Amino acid sequence: MWQAEHVRARLTLLYPQCDIKIVGMSTKGDQILDRTLSKVGGKGLFVKELEVAMAEGRADLAVHSLKDVPMELPEGFALAAVLEREDPRDAFVSNDYASLGELPAGAVVGTSSLRRQSLIAARYPHLVIKPLRGNLDTRLGKLDRGDYAAIILAAAGLKRLGLPERIRALLDPADSLPAAGQGAMAIEIPVRKEAGGVDLMALLAPLNDEATFQAVTAERKVSKVFGGSCQVPLAAFATVENGQMHLRAMVATPDGARMASAEVRGAAADPEALGEQVAELLRAQDAVDILASCLSEAAQADADARSATLAGDAPSSAT
């Protein structure tokens, strides 16, 4: 809702004659909270209902966290703008500790992101990672209740909601490489064919931030090359300065035991090529094999859960 309000405010400044209404919606990704996103089926969960509303003409555009937008949009939809990025980093949030490095052996860290899980497991094998889902208030509530010693959240969400003081430390991208698109908002529109309608793409173009657009295009390319799912730990993060891009990416197993990482620099004007290059470097480090082992592990975990249920055990829950 904050993001939708933000886009409305920006559009109202540009087009004061427009009356912009917000249609608040809750999506599957908001509703299913007892499973990690990778188990609910991943990307698309925060997006589908909004696309249905646009297809039915109940909405003209949708505002998303780009991180939750699938790499390939369904036929008939397009991204019209990517707004200037908020802080893309992961944030360490705790009431008792100032950083991951301070946490004692056995301390419980909350995150449901496979990417964050594998990065923490690789660097801090003495910590225990437990799932954590829900909106920001729910997650902070669980931390405050003492369920976790610390939790990892996107800094962008905390900053947008006016809670920057909850951030005890910002994780250096060199240690905790952000997810593709993290911290960026995107506007999705239906590509309507009928003549005489307004050209939404052109109307929204002034909200697009070119450097952010280039960075996230490269990041999303890497993700797309490796299947674009959030069933696997994958990070891709680009910065753009003076037309030059620095793109870093990583794939790993959830336990952090196997990891491939690579970086490239080049002209920001050709983000897809840089995405391809970094993907090529990752492939040379067995990225495909690493990801295949993640997927077979996930399939095995699902099969185990199913047979446990069949055997009469309580279904496993992620609380």
Ligand SMILES: NCc1[nH]cc(CCC(=O)O)c1CC(=O)O
């Ligand atoms: N569904 C998870 C999600 N999608 C976008 C954000 C944060 C905001 C952003 O990255 O723009 C979050 C929460 C988190 O990672 O803590």
